[in-house]
Amino acid sequence: MNLTVPQLLRDRALAEPEGVALIVHGSAQLTYREWHERSTALANSLIARGVTRGDRVGLVFGAADWADYAVAFCGVLAAGAVAVPLSDRLSLDDLRLMLENCRATGVVHASGLAVPEIGWSATVDGLNVETSYEKADIAPPAPGDLAQILYTSGTTGRPKGVSATHANLAYGCGAKRRPFAHSRHLVHAFPIGTNAGQAMLINALDAHPAVVTLPRFTPARFASLIESYRAGTVFLVPAMAIELINAKVAERHDLSSVLLLGSAAAPLPSAVAQALTTTFPKATITNYYTSTEAAPAQTVMMFDPDRPGSVGRAIAGGRVRIATVEGEPLEPGETGEVWMRSPAAPRAYYGDPENGTFRNGWVRMGDLGYIDTEGYLYLVDRESDVVKSGAFKVSTIHVEEVVYQHPAVIEAAAFGVPHPVLGTVVAVALVTREALAPEDLRIFLKDRLAPHELPAHITTVDALPRNAGGKVDKKALRRTTESK
Numbered sequence: 029m030n031l032t033v034p035q036l037l038r039d040r041a042l043a044e045p046e047g048v049a050l051i052v053h054g055s056a057q058l059t060y061r062e063w064h065e066r067s068t069a070l071a072n073s074l075i076a077r078g079v080t081r082g083d084r085v086g087l088v089f090g091a092a093d094w095a096d097y098a099v100a101f102c103g104v105l106a107a108g109a110v111a112v113p114l115s116d117r118l119s120l121d122d123l124r125l126m127l128e129n130c131r132a133t134g135v136v137h138a139s140g141l142a143v144p145e146i147g148w149s150a151t152v153d154g155l156n157v158e159t160s161y162e163k164a165d166i167a168p169p170a171p172g173d174l175a176q177i178l179y180t181s182g183t184t185g186r187p188k189g190v191s192a193t194h195a196n197l198a199y200g201c202g203a204k205r206r207p208f209a210h211s212r213h214l215v216h217a218f219p220i221g222t223n224a225g226q227a228m229l230i231n232a233l234d235a236h237p238a239v240v241t242l243p244r245f246t247p248a249r250f251a252s253l254i255e256s257y258r259a260g261t262v263f264l265v266p267a268m269a270i271e272l273i274n275a276k277v278a279e280r281h282d283l284s285s286v287l288l289l290g291s292a293a294a295p296l297p298s299a300v301a302q303a304l305t306t307t308f309p310k311a312t313i314t315n316y317y318t319s320t321e322a323a324p325a326q327t328v329m330m331f332d333p334d335r336p337g338s339v340g341r342a343i344a345g346g347r348v349r350i351a352t353v354e355g356e357p358l359e360p361g362e363t364g365e366v367w368m369r370s371p372a373a374p375r376a377y378y379g380d381p382e383n384g385t386f387r388n389g390w391v392r393m394g395d396l397g398y399i400d401t402e403g404y405l406y407l408v409d410r411e412s413d414v415v416k417s418g419a420f421k422v423s424t425i426h427v428e429e430v431v432y433q434h435p436a437v438i439e440a441a442a443f444g445v446p447h448p449v450l451g452t453v454v455a456v457a458l459v460t461r462e463a464l465a466p467e468d469l470r471i472f473l474k475d476r477l478a479p480h481e482l483p484a485h486i487t488t489v490d491a492l493p494r495n496a497g498g499k500v501d502k503k504a505l506r507r508t509t510e511s512k
Contacts, residue, residue, distance in 0.1 A: 032169050053243075075107050085112065085135070092138075110174050135150075137150075177378050191377070208235050267494060324346070349366075350399050443457075
């Protein structure tokens with residue numbers, strides 16, 4: 029079924045006009061009728077401003093602005109233009125870089141935000157004031173039309189714009205049985221401008237539950253949100269999971285309504301997954317693995333203590349394989365590059381469709397891993413994060429998994445730093461719940477890691493640096509360590 033995003037919204041508004049689609053707790057909510065009417069009005073205003081089919085329009089919003097953002101996103105697409113979601117956490121220089129890269133003609137933004145002077149700029153309220161409410165002559169977008177350009181986090185290099193068509197975004201939507209039918213409310217705290225955040229936006233259009241978020245994440249606020257809405261489904265990133273566990277929110281909040289807890293955007297350490305089973309006693313703990321480039325292809329893993337390091341198997345018609353750089357498949361158990369393939373229309377890098385990341389419908393994930401004989405995928409490391417120490421290659425994911433086993437460790441990040449003889453050695457940055465001397469941690473790790481895997485540098489920090497998508501910024505950690 030080839031659909032467009034405006035079709036999804038129109039059909040849901042016809043079927044459930046007073047159904048609640050999106051709630052920003054304490055701030056705003058949208059019914060499907062309101063969402064459709066406001067998006068249509070905004071599309072009319074954009075066209076009156078001169079926005080034409082295929083124009084790129086930047087959208088700069090923060091977590092408190094999800095309702096206006098949803099209206100702006102669907103309004104841009106209804107006008108036949110291309111939405112470029114961007115977080116308000118980005119610097120003006122980064123915003124300018126991305127908007128210039130995609131040749132945006134203008135920017136829709138939240139009130140009170142400073143944005144670069146790229147073409148025109150307007151708030152949602154400002155566009156509504158300009159709207160005549162007369163139906164503009166809008167040719168509806170086609171499934172193959174470009175709908176979205178989403179910039180990668182840039183953890184391994186300069187951010188790249190990943191383009192997706194309507195057919196890609198709406199793949200799998202419109203079925204009679206809607207996703208997450210066990211829930212009346214789905215709670216998340218993903219930021220705008222991320223692949224995970226966009227998945228939640230599509231859930232608000234297509235899934236059964238109302239999608240609930242909050243202006244600012246704290247463990248107590250998030251747990252209270254889950255409890256007050258009796259949420260059946262919760263999505264978060266591992267960093268949030270760690271904060272919830274460390275804050276012992278289950279001692280003060282009833283989280284028994286949660287039947288599915290999904291973790292996305294970064295690997296979920298097995299020690300954290302195990303702890304989540306206590307915090308959310310009735311939930312199936314599920315790890316989702318994908319990328320901005322590969323979506324909607326993904327693997328899903330329901331936490332299994334017998335497979336603590338696996339990120340699961342491909343689902344919903346997608347495929348995953350381990351291959352060489354040239355794309356030659358490897359046998360089960362052999363380590364190589366992770367490649368994924370989606371049954372949906374593939375994505376591409378905007379302005380660089382021939383980039384080697386995309387090959388014949390397959391996407392190179394930038395990760396190293398292996399698949400066992402039952403089809404379960406195990407990640408070894410980000411290709412760029414592997415530490416080449418002397419004659420050995422060290423997986424930072426494996427080092428982190430073992431470090432997390434120490435009872436004093438809350439968070440850990442392993443990375444490579446230069447060494448005059450070995451080339452590179454392992455360093456670890458820690459957030460701990462009590463004082464932990466480096467020599468004590470090394471004694472703990474001595475029988476759990478090989479000699480070349482043992483960290484040469486151990487630093488305790490108040491918090492790990494993260495990018496706007498919640499991923500640990502290992503480049504920043506590396507710079508800090510090298511400067512000491």
